[in-house]
Amino acid sequence: MKNQPDTLAQDGGAGYQQALAESWLPIRDVARVTGVNAITLRAWERRYGLIVPQRSPKGHRLFSADHVQRIHTIVTWLNRGVAVSQVKPLLDTPQAFSTAVENEWKILRQKLTQAISQLAEREVDDLINQAMSLYPPRTLCEQLLMPLLGELEQRWQGQFGARMEQRFFHGWLRSKLGARxxxxxxxxxxxxxxxxxxxxxPLEPQLWLAAWLISSTDCPVEVFDGPLPAGELALAVEHLQARAVLLYSSTSINLKQLTKLLHNVSCPTLIAGPTVCIHHTELSVSTTDCADLLLAKDPLAAHQMLLARGLI
Structure with missing residues (x-):
């Protein structure tokens, strides 16, 4: 890039506008391009020095194409399970990667499990808030929240107090992500x-993870936390002018009722959740004549499929 910090400092607002004209990006645009929100980008800079943008005379952060590429590289490492505190040396020496970095995610899941077992809402909230400030939503779902839910489901098999812990955490998760x-x-x-x-x-945790992931792409999300009868789904789509419908189910479904439900729905529809594994063959066969019906086994797959189809 042609512009340097001394150039930006020359004349205040004019220098800032010149920098934008020369393809430097403000933080809001970098967040949109990379999928990493501004709060997280600031935390990476302040706490770990992962990204050091230029500053305008008024303190506005400005990012070059090299900065954007570096952010994409950071996200790649995070998606491989590397903790944010261990990313910096890998940016220059990627061969130093080791599966030992999984330990930090494991430790965080253990802390959360302990806090959940004690119904320690503030501690759960603090741990998740800190993680949310450091990681993009997709990384956080893939490396922390979905593995945590799997570990908790195993923990809750036949254990005294399991229902109490489940109701506590699922309720907290719905409130947290619903507020977002x-x-x-x-x-x-x-x-x-x-x-x-x-x-x-009630309180399907992966439904709320899917909602949060989709919302993080700057797509409005309307959640109905319960089924609709045949006919009313098409009515809801009409009223909302919805861009797409995502039906989430973790249980067996009635395929004949599903066909009636989807009748006259005028936008692409995605079915997601364990029900896709339960009914995969039947869904694949019964929906081959429906070009707008998509299938995804979990929130991450649903998010990726919606992105790939340009629906979010």
Whole structure:
């Protein structure tokens, strides 16, 4: 890039505008391009020195194409399971990667499990808030929250107090992510994605993970935490002018009722959750004539599929 910090400092606002004209990016645009929000980018700079942007005379952060590429590289390492505290040396010496970095994620999951077992809401909140400030949503789901939910499900098999812990954590997760969705929806415009809990089980944690992942792409999300009867799904799509529908289910479903439910739905539909594994063959066969029906086994796959199809 042609512009350097001494050039930016010459004349205040004019220097800032010149930098933008020469392809430097403000933090909001970098967040949109990379999928890493501004809070996380600031934390990476302040706490770990992972990314050091230019500054305008008024303190505005400005990022070059090299900065953006570095952020993409950081996200790649995070998605491989590397803790953010261990990324910096890998940016220059990637051969130093070791599976030992998994230990930090494991330790964090252990801390969360202990806090959940004690119904320590503030501790759970503090641990998750810290992680949310350091990692993009997809990385956090893949490396922390989905493995944590799997470990908790195993822990809760036949254990005294299991239902208590489950109700506590699932309720907390819904409140936490629901608040994020509400905040994001207030800032966003455009057609929402309609996400429906089709399993009729309350507090489905992976449904809320899917909602949060989708919302993090600057897509409004409307969540119905319970099934709709045949006919009313099409009505909801019409009222909301929804860009797509995601039906989440972790249980067996009635395929004949599903066909009736999807009748007259005028936008792409994605079915996600364990029900896709349960009914994979039947769903694949019965939906071959429906080009707009997609299948995904979990929130990460649903998020990726929606991105690939340009729906979010």
């Amino acid at each position: 969705l509400y905040h994001n929806n207030r800032q966003l415009r455009g057609a929402p994605l309609l996400l429906i809990n089709h399993s009729d089980l």
